[in-house]
Amino acid sequence: MEAHNSQIEARQPHSRLPGFGGRDEKRVAKLLVAPGQLLLAFIVLFPAGVAIYIGFTGWSPTSGDDFWHAYRHWHWFDGYWEALTSVTFWEAMWRTVLITVVCVTVEAVLGFALAMLLVKNFRGRGLVTVFFLLPMMVVPAVSGFIFFMLYQVDGPVNGALSAILPGVVQIEWLQNANVAIWTVMTVDIWQWTPLMFLIFLSGLAALPEDQVNQARILGAGFWQQLRYLTLPMMKLIILIALIIRGLEAFKMFDPIYLLTRGGPGEATTNISIFLFDETSVATRWGYASSVAILVLIFVSIAGYWAIRPIERAQEETLEELAGAEARAAGAGPRIEEAIEAEAQI
């Protein structure tokens, strides 16, 4: 009994709410945060839940049933099976991956090169930097339309090429099935290289100058500095930039819709355009939902692999911080070591 009392006394000072002890306090805390958590759950879970639900049905808004009654069209995994066995779906996936890999790679290389050029100080650097950032600030609908005009067969791009090259250049930028997908990529590269550039510029500017200078003094040339110092130190930033841009490019919609609507034929149909066609044109919402869930699963797996190196890099950073702390705390015993070492001389 006595022991029990002392326990209560020991707890008393920690209780922040007078009148609520122990378990009661926890209950109050839970009640207080509940509304926020419910809202969050609603925002995240409700749409996902609806998508999963509809994904198991062959429901369409033109079927006469509202989506509550989609279960009347229940067919379990038929939608998923249809997607997995559909050539159109896999072609759209392949194009999506191609667009993502090419766009992100080109943007990263160009952005990095630009950042390397502009990280050094020179007259008018601010102005040049802003100039290179402009494409990013253009509304995608506008840039899409501009490029739509530029890439007409009798448009300015062919006009400019005709001026340089012999003969009249008449490339069918948007009409040729083999060319159109690359044309679409140029728009994304034009618009989003600046974002890469901006991220890399800030990363390069934050590199420890003394380490770079030390590497130069130790004889590292430009490429050696890049390979052994700049890239390893920028690893985390580069990974994050690639993931951000990768996810965006994977979902690319506006330039394709404005330039080719996924055509000619299906030559530029990526997964976004494919889903758009299934929902808006074919109104097969049940099928579109199954495809969307499938894509989500694929992206989640890819994302998991992409994020692992970031977590590892973060652990290293934490380790570094812990090391610095240990150094600050561990100075004491080392003094004695040093004194001993000195005494031996």
Added chain:
Amino acid sequence: MAEIRLEKLTKHFDEVRAVDGLDLVAEHGSFIALLGPSGCGKTTTMNMIAGLERPTAGEIYFDDFPVSGLGPEKRSVGFVFQNYAIFTHMTVYENLAFGLRMRKPRPPKDEIDREVRAVARTVGLSEQLERRVTRLSVNDLQKAALGRSMIVRPAIFLLDEPFSNLDASFRAYMRAELKRIQHEIGQTMVYVTHDQVEAMGMADRIAVMDRGQLQQYGTPDELYNRPENRFVANFIGSVLNNFLPVVPEASGAGVVVRVTGTGSKPIDVSDRKVPLAERAGAGLPLTLMVRPEKVRLVGPDADEALVRGSITAIEPLGATDVIHLRLDGADIRSVARPDAPLRVGDNVGIAFEAADVHLFDDETEHAIR
């Protein structure tokens, strides 16, 4: 080994003259300290020697070869930065091996390995080679930075305040280590510091700098005993120096100065060459400097007492005590043995030899000898 020669070396940052017409020669295998307060241009000078900054004017010669057109990678210098600039994403081994791996053509693996282990032994990091540098103590970081520069056997070794982040005892240890290493490898070393004790203890010659200009270049002994100007006199010395205003007077054939204060006696300074006699006629003031170590305390009425004062504070430093004294016109300090029978409030006589007196022109601040 190499001789470093700076000729009229100048660096301007916009309007600021960081380094202004610096002339300096560091001989083969010598140990030179660049000493001065922060902002005096010593680090900028180092950066120019290393090739990290381009001089605005003037030239740097390594063994009569002008180098200011060469990048840092072509100069064969070693540089230890104040914050060590250790490559944080590498292990200790990789840090040490870096300089060798950058060589074209890259030396064979076993040769690099041999060199890395040899250098690790020299600096005392053999046990830590496979560790990530983020796990090292500050003291070991310092050793790694030193080793990483040593491994490429640079002709010239530059160190920018390398010990300022270390705790006091380890600093003393590293000072001795560095002198030993320099003795072993015989490179020309240039060492930047704002700590005059460090400079005096390690360097063969010290260049004292202030506001981008060289104030004096000489051995520690010269700087201590024959300061060229008031700045050097003030900067060198472990206890705050004594500066007193005096007026020269004609006395028979010679010249004397008198410290203002009770019972003041003349000090004969006739041996100074500079036209003191003329100044004496005009009554132009001078500044007298005498180092606290040279000030003796005697009885207030003793013959040798040049002026009288009272003790205001006693600062025990262990081996010696610093005695703070109040004269009529000024505060001065003296160094006494801790067993001297002195108490705060005592009236004492203050004595020093005329030979220990340094006189400075108030206008130019130059020494009058």
